[in-house]
Amino acid sequence: MDKSKLSHLLTQVQKGNCSVDEALAHLQHFPAESMTNACIDHQRSLRTGIPEVIYGASKTAEQVIDIASAMLKHNNPVLATRINQEKAEHILRVLPEFRYSNDAQMLHFRPTMFEPSKRRGTVLVICAGTSDVPVAEEASLTAHCLGNPVNRLYDVGVAGLHRLFNRQDELRSATVIIVAAGMEGALPSVVGGMVSCPVIAVPTSVGYGASFGGIAALLGMLNSCAPGVAVVNIDNGFGAACMADAINRLE
Known part of the structure; x- marks a missing residue:
């Protein structure tokens, strides 16, 4: 539940x-819902502007399905990172409304919680090279699903x-510019010398x-x-x- 939905709920109670019982039913898992394999922070976007995201690399398909299904009940946007194709195919059989990007290794379901028109600029x-595309696509898809207009500029290394x-x-x-590069990692320095906006390497x-x-x-x-x-960590396009x-949401 984001701030606008919570504000609407409280306004309806006020009017x-x-x-109160209906409102409590909506907030029954505030701030978190304990499950067998997880404790879901349904209100994370209310505090941080970014919803909880499923890290899928070490989870089974069944665990991802259970967590995603619980998040969908609250109309939360759902992102799952580091999902290989075999695991994705299993999940999509149960949750066909999801979309999968093989390049980004991500599953996503995006309600209208985040609208690109509310953002102030383009990410x-x-x-640097084609080999960096999977990390760049993780960044691109994450930024897009969070509601940011995204442009891509690939294979332009030093x-x-x-x-x-x-x-x-x-x-x-x-x-904001995100620059993914391997080898000697020189490209962010070049970009940083050409622009006035923040550069995330x-x-x-x-x-x-x-x-x-x-x-x-x-x-x-x-x-x-x-x-x-x-600079963020190695291969951390999501971060x-x-x-x-967060930069793009600043007034």
Whole structure:
């Protein structure tokens, strides 16, 4: 339940259009609902603006179905991250209203809780190479499902930097930019030197042996010479999108 729905419920009680018992029924799992395998924070979006999200990598399909079904009963938006295709097919047989992105490895069901028109600007998601697309797509889909207008700019890494220079209008029209890159992780520094908006860098676990599973990119981004660049954890497209959403919600 978000702030607008809670405000509407309390207004209906105040006007006498909803009894206290009816209101309590709506709020019976406030602030959380305990289940066998989870404790669902139904009111997280009320506090933070971002709903609880299901991390699916270590969960069975049955656990994801149970948690998602409980969230749907409260008309909460549902996102499930790190869902492989086999698990997704199982879940979709039970919850066919969901949509699955194989690139992002995400399942989502998006009610009208978040409307893009209420947002103030565009989140631009950039990735250095095609190998970084899965992380970039996790960021793009998360930002979109949270209600942000999203543009994508893929395969514009520093090995062919002219590809990025040809897209400066898109860079400068963004409110927040997410940059996913592996190898040496240089691209966020380049972008950070070209724009005035916040840049969120996402190191990816892409690269040869000395990339150490993304640690080289992470250290490169943490040592960026460009001001205004923040860094999230390796492969954390979801976290980058949540940060972008928080920035985009500022007055």
